Amino acid sequence: MTNEEMKQKIEDICEELGIQYEWITADDNCANRIQKKVNCANRLQKKVWVNKITDTGDYVVALHEIGHVECDPNEERTTYREKLDAETKAWQWALERNNGNFDAQGWKRLHESLWQYYRSVMDPSHSAHQLLMEAERQNQDIRPRVSSFGAPSSASFHRSKGSGRKR
DSSP, X not given: OOHHHHHHHHHHHHHHHTOEEXXXXXXXXXXXXXXXXXXXXXXXXXXXXXXXXXXXXXXHHHHHHHHHHHHOOSSOOOSHHHHHHHHHHHHHHHXXXXXXXXXXXXXXXXXXXXXXXXXXXXXXXXXXXHHHHHXXXXXXXXXXXXXXXXXXXXXXXXXXTTOSOOO
């Protein structure tokens, strides 16, 4: 899809779901996040603020923000796990809405975003772990962080000469 087609698709999804949207640029402020110029969503207002689409990464992030409007809890998220839960659900929604797949740029954006929340929890049983591992499998350019988490190093299987017990 072209950037214009992706932009139109985001607008169509928002219209379908009754979500207001605002395209932001580096000169705009997002909601009350003064000077950050970031994508964001407000479930209660049913509104998203998203960067203008310049690549597929921007497109999947816009889907992710719509996912927040559709999936976020009504109450404020206060713990790291609650924040990770919300981020994971929004990314899962975006992935499902995009027929279960992103291109390499989309997987990279998912990984960069979700990793920021996952690293505070580091729970391999959390669904974010599987999502991050899938991103690492889908895009070989992503620096593996999750797929190696908890795995023993290859050095732990080999003993150097002279390190064994004397018999």
